[in-house]
Amino acid sequence: MKKRMMILIISSLVLTGCWDKRELDELAITMAIGVDESDVGYLVTAQVVVPLEVSIKGNTGNSPITQFRAEGETIFEAIRKLAKIVPREIYPGHLRMLVISDTVAEKGIGEIVDYFSRNWEMRSDFYVVVAKEMTAQEILNVSTAIETIPANSMFNMLNVAQETWSSTRGIHINDLISDIGSGGKEAVVTGIEVIGDEELGSSKKNVETITPGARLRLLDLGVFKEDKLVGWLTEEESIGYNKVTNQVKSSVTTLSCPEGGTIAIELIRAHSKIKAKIINGTPEVEVKIKTEGNIAEVDCQLDLMKVENITMLEKLYSEKVKEKMQKSITTLQKDFNADIFGFGEAVHRADAKVWKKLEPNWDQEFSELQVNIKVDAKITQFGVIVNPVKIKEKE
Structure with missing residues (x-):
């Protein structure tokens, strides 16, 4: 009897197909979803691939x-x-982008994040952005060059921007869930907008010219408190935030030369660390950053063979890095009372008992928190040539 039962179980497993199997020609592959307000609740826009137009054999040019x-x-x-x-x-x-309008974000994105985190069909590696001063529908309505599918264009733009400029940050849905649910850290999301002629952007003509009439452009970081958008950082403040939180991969810092002109320093390596300590029941946070730079452009006559000049540039470089980080911290403490840096998490790691007392009023504690920044900046590379090119003066 047991043998017969085993045969029946094995047979049922082998003969049963995928109960939820769906053929490719039954699916509308959605690459981006936009969420806007509507009179009844939400207006959802789905950006769907046209199969015929992405196939090599069947492309008709539409x-x-x-x-x-x-x-x-x-x-x-x-x-x-x-x-x-x-x-x-x-x-x-295959979702690549979730675009949420700022009006929706200001009222709260908790329900939206909940839905997209529960759906078993979705991967968690798509990016979330906020449409600033326009609708998500308008963002998804722009046709793009180079990348023919706009969702791919936005996804790749974010990847490139966070690698080379650092005023943006690619936020995956899991990052957003983690930050919204954290007791010691608030969330940030990169903004996006359309520049140019929005009406032209939706037509095929937009990608038929050398200079498109409308383009998508990434903005700086939007600040959240709990699940609500409360404001925007400037470009410098966004870079400062990324430096504090160890998210910078590359950026450019411009220094002023003593005798006039400028030098551009390319950040090639950086590592920052946040550490908290409790002094007489009061928390303090220390942010340490080590950064290495490359002299990428020289627009002044400064002898870079002299050690004292490099030392002077490293000092200026350190001051500039610290200034950006301090500006970001000050803005978040005074204007937003929003701890997007995770200083609260650092306090929790330092002393869980003290954190338990501070957590209910952390917004106020954060606004008065003593933050010490220590920068160790080195210039380690000079490019192919060392000294600047001298231009012959006219007689």
Whole structure:
């Protein structure tokens, strides 16, 4: 009897197919989703790939993507309602971008984050951005050059920008969930906007010219308290934030030469560390950063063969790095009362009992927190040539 039962179980496992199997031609591959306000709750925009236009053999020269929109009291309802206008089932398994309008973000993104974190079909490696002073629908409506699918263009823009400039940061959905749910750290999200002629941006003509009439442009970081957007950092403050939190991979710092002119320093390596200590029940935080730079451009007559000149530049470099970090910290303490740096987490690591007392009023504690910044900046590379090119003066 037991043998027969085992045979039946094995047979059922072998003969049973994938109960939820769906063919590719039944799915609408969704690369980006936009979330805006509507009278009933949310307006969801889905950026869907047109299969014929992305295949090598079937390309007809039309747009490689199309858009569908639906409203609902919840995100889930709005996405399900897309079935009334989409000939295939919306499939978000290849989602690259989630774009949320600033008006929605200001009211709270808790419900949105909850939905996108629960959906088993979605990977967690898509980026979240906030559309500043425009709708998410307008962002997704722009056709892009180089990358024919706009969602891919936005995704790659974020990757390149955070690698080379550092005033932005690619935030995955898991990062956002972690920061919103953390007791000692608030969230940040990179902004995005359309520059140029928005109406032209939605047409094929936008990518048929050397200079598109409309482009997508990444902005600096939006600051959240709990799940609500409360304001925006400047470019310098965003770079300062990334330096404090060890997120900088490369950036450029411009120094003024003593006799006039400038020198551009390319950051090639940086590592920062946040450490808290408790002194008589009061927390203090120390931020240490080590950074190495390369002299990328010289627009002044300064002898770089002299050790004292390099020492002087390193001092200026250290001061400039510290200035950006301090400016970012001061703005968050005085203007936002939002600890996006994770100083609260550092205090928790230092002394869990003290943190338990401070946590209920951490916003106020953070605004008065003593933060000490220590910068160790070195210039270790000079490019192919050392001294600046001398231009012959006219007689």
